[in-house]
Amino acid sequence: MNSKVKMYLGIVAFILFLGGAYAAYSSLSEKVDPSQGAPINQEVSISQDAEKDSSANKSKLLAADFTVYGTDGTPYKLSDFQGKPVVLNFWASWCPPCREEMPHFNDVYQDHKQDVVFLMVDLVDGQRETEESGINFVQEQGYDFPIYIDKNLQAATIYGVTTIPTTLFIDAEGYVFTGYKGPLKKSTLETVVNSMLKK
Known part of the structure; x- marks a missing residue:
């Protein structure tokens, strides 16, 4: 040829x-409402119909396990946190929508850190995002939530994360409760966290 x-x-x-x-x-x-995050999957999203219809339980998906690292290099698996609801947020410091929602996550973390695990996962690719840039951003902003490093993008790959921010809510039994792509309003974040705690 x-x-x-x-x-x-x-x-x-x-x-x-x-x-x-x-x-x-x-x-x-x-399908995206730019004013708040868009549900990732209708089957696992909170909706009025799902709350009224007990058949919504058929859509429960077990959250896949993965390993991320604390800022001190300690490995953590999602399964290590089973027994408490988990807010799993994928972000990077260069991402404007991620920056937009971070104060909301920090506020809700302060209110619920005893009962809910916040896995704020920094997608480190070594180019646009480094461990240092993510850690520096969180420290400069004065956020208190712990951050975790997805060094080889294992977690992002497992969950098919193609845009950030992406947030998944996982119940205490390890099932995906709901998920959103895009920045979340504080009211949405609080509503979902409170719904998981009532389960």
Whole structure:
């Protein structure tokens, strides 16, 4: 195959890729309310119907285990925290929507840190985000919640995180309660945390 044919095939493949990406973006953007995070999965999202319909329990998904690291290098697994509800937030210091919601997480953490585990997972890729940049950001802002490092993006890969912030709420039994993509309002965060505590 000569180089011109390869070049044309490459251009066609790239155009098809762009078309598919645009179609996916258009489909997703229609469902997103920019004023608050969008539910990740209708089956596990809190909705009025789910609260009224006991058949919503059929949609319970066991949260996959993963390992992240404390700022001192100590490894932690999600399963280490079973027995308490978990707020699992994927973020990075360079991400403006992540920065927007961080004060809300800090406030709700202060109110519920005895009863709820906050896994604030910094997605460290070694380029845009380093351990130092994430730690420095949290310290500079005076946030009290502990942060965890996803050094090899294992947790993000397991959960298919493609945009940040992404937040998953996991109940005390280890099942996904609900999840959102995009920045959360404080009221949404409080409502979901209180719902998990009432279970």
